[in-house]
Amino acid sequence: MYKPTLDYAQQLDKEDKLAHLRAQFHIPKDKEGNDWLYFTGNSLGLQPKQTQQYIQQELDDWAKYGVEGHFEARNPWMPYHEFLTNSMAKIVGAKPLEVVVMNTLTTNLHLLMVSFYQPTKTKYKIVIESDAFPSDRYAVQSQLKFHGSDAEDGLIEWKPREGEELLRIEDLEKIVDEQGDEIALLLIGGVNYYTGQYLDIKRIAEIGHAKNCIVGIDLAHGAGNISPELHESGVDFAAWCTYKYLNSGPGSLAGLFVHEKHAHNKDLPRFAGWWNHNKETRFNMRQPFDVMPGAEGWQLSNPPILSMAAIRASLDMFEEVGMEALRAKSEKLTGYFEYLINQIDTASIKIITPSNPKERGCQLSIQVKNADKSLHKKLTENNIITDWREPDVIRCAPVPMYNSFEDVYRMVETLKTLL
Template structure:
C-alpha cells in the first residue's frame, strides 16, 4: 500500500491538482442529479461513460450517409469500406499487440465462438476445457455449448480452476497442478484475464506458458481487462483473446467487441474457421466469383461489413486512449485505486472487506467490497446518495474508479458516504 496518504477532502483535492490528466474528466458526460450536481460514477467496469466527442463522430457518419448514400463507402470523410482499419493501431496499443493481430468486429461471445472454431480442436482423448470456477456466465455457457457441439458431456469435459477452501482468489500453482495431472486430456484453457467478481488480474504469460507446455491452446477473455490493465498480448504468447469495448473503452451499450490472434497463427490458412466475405482478400473481395482467399491475421476472422455507427463511437474513445496512452492511464489507476483502498481500510467496521488483491500488479482499477451478512440494501443506499456502483450476487459491491474520468475527490466522497450508510 502507498504510504503517507491522508484521509481528508483537502488532501484528495491536492492529489487532483497534481494529476496531469485530470482535465480529461471534462471530456466525458457525467450523470447528474436534478440540481445539476455530478453523481459519483464508479461503474466503468460495467458501462463506461460517453465521451463528449462521440456525438460528433457519429453525426459525421450520419451526414455522410445523407450526402453520399452508398458512395459513402468511398467518398465519406472516413470511408466506410476500410473503416475498421482506422481503429486497429490504437486498439493494438491498448492490448499490447501488433496491428496484424487485432481487429474490431462482432461482440464478445460471438468472437469467442469464432475463435474456438480454430483453436478448440478436440480429439477423443484430448478434449477438455479449463475455465476459472467463477468465470463470467457467458464464458461458461459458450464453452459448455462447444463441448456439446463436439459430442462431449460438459460434466466430464469442463474443468474448473477453483480458489482454495475459504479463499476468493486463484493460485497459479493450482492451475499448474491441474495441468500436471490432466494436461494430456486438456485441449484448451479459456481464462478471464481479469476476474469480473474479485477484480483479480491473472498472470497471462504464465498461464500461456503452462498451457503450451502441455500442448494446450490458450485463450483469454479480456472483457474486464481491456482499457484497464496492460495485458501485453503479443509478448504473453497466448493464442487468442477477445473483449468488449463498452466497459473501460467507453464505446456505448452493446457496442462491438475485438479479438486478437497471435502472429504465429497469422499465415496458417489451414486453420479451421467460419468464413465470410469480409475475411476474403481485399483485392478480389468484390469479384464475386473468386474462390475463398483468407486474409492473414485477425482480419481473416471477419464475416461481414462492419456497423459504421458503432465503430464511430469506438473511434471517438480510442482517439482519447491514443492521445493519453496506457502507460499514463495505468500509472494514475494504480495511484487512484491505492488511495481508494487506503480510505476503505480507514473505515472502522467488520461488515466489509476488500477481496481484490492488495498488490497493484494483480488488479486493475476495480475493488470488490465483500459485505458480511449481505443483502443488496447497502448498494441501494449508495445509489440513493447518487453513487453508482455495481452489485454482484451473492455479496459484493464492485467499485471501479476509472482514471480517465474519476478523481481522488470522487473516491474520498464515496468512502465518506460508505461510512455513513454503514
C-alpha cells in the same frame, strides 16, 4: 503516505496530469444537477463528449453520399475498421496484424473456438475459472456439447482454495500438469469480473503450452484497464468488449486478437464470410474463398460504421494519453480508495481484490457480510453508482479517465455514514 481528508484528495486532483480528461466526458447528474459518483466503468464506460461529433460525421456522409459513402465519405466505410487497428493494438500490446474490431465478445469467442478448439477423443477438456463470467461458461459448455462431449465431464474449474477468494497460479499449474493430456483449451479471464484479480497471462500461456494446450483469454475487464501485452504473452487468442473501459457505448463492437504465429495458417478451420476474403478480390464476387492473413481473417460481414465511429472517438483519447499514464493514475487512485476503505472501523465489509496494484486493475470488490443488497441500494439512493454481483459483492471501479480522487473520498465518506 495517504491522508483521509478532503483537502488531501483535492490536492491529489490538482497534481493529477490526467485531471483534464474528466471534462471531456458526460457525467450523469442527479435532480439537483450534481454529478453522480460514477463507479461502474467496469460495466459501462461514460460517453466521451466527442463521440456525438464522430457519429454525426458518418450520419452526415450517409445523408450526403448514400452508398458512395463506402468510398467517398470523409472516413471511407470500406476500410473503416482499419482506422481502429493501430490504436487498439497499442492498448492490448499487440501487432496490428494480430488485432481487429468486429462482432461482440461472446460471438468472437465462439468464432475463435471454431478455429482453436479442436478436440480429440482423448484431449477434449476445457479449463475455466470457477467464477468465470457466465457468458464464458455458457460458451464453453455449448462448445463441449457441440463436439459431442458431456458439458460437466469436459469442464475443469480452476478454483480458489478453501476459505480464499483469489486464484493461485500454482493451482492452475497442478491442474494442467496432472490433466494436461486431456485438456485441449484453457479459456481464462485476464481480469476476473467478480474479484478484480489480474491474472498472469504470460504464465498461463506457458503453463498451457507446456502440455500442448491452446490458450485463450477473455479481456472483457482488461482492455483499457490493464496492459496485457498480448503478443509478448504468447497466448493463442483473446477477445474483449469495448463498452466498459473503452467507453464505446452500450453493446458496441468487440475486439479480437490472434497471435502472429497463427496469422498465415490458412488450414485453420474457420467460418467464412466475404469480409474475411482477400480484400483485393472481394468484389469480384465469383472467386474461390481466399482468407486474409492475421486477425482480419476471422471477420465475416461488413461492420456497423456508427458503432465503429463511437469506438474511434474513444480510441483517439487513448492514443493521446497512452496506457502507461492511465495505469499509473489507476494504481494511485485505487491505492487511495483501498486506503480509505481500510480506515473504516467495521467488520461488515472487506476488500477481496488483491492488495498488490500489479495484480488488479482499477476495480475494487467489496464483500459485504450478511449481504442482502441493502447497502448497495443505499449507495444508489445517494447517487453513488456501483455494481452489485451476487451473492455479496459491491464492485467499484474508479476509472482513471474520468474519476477523481475527490470522487473516491466522497464515496467512502458516504459509505462510512451508511455503515
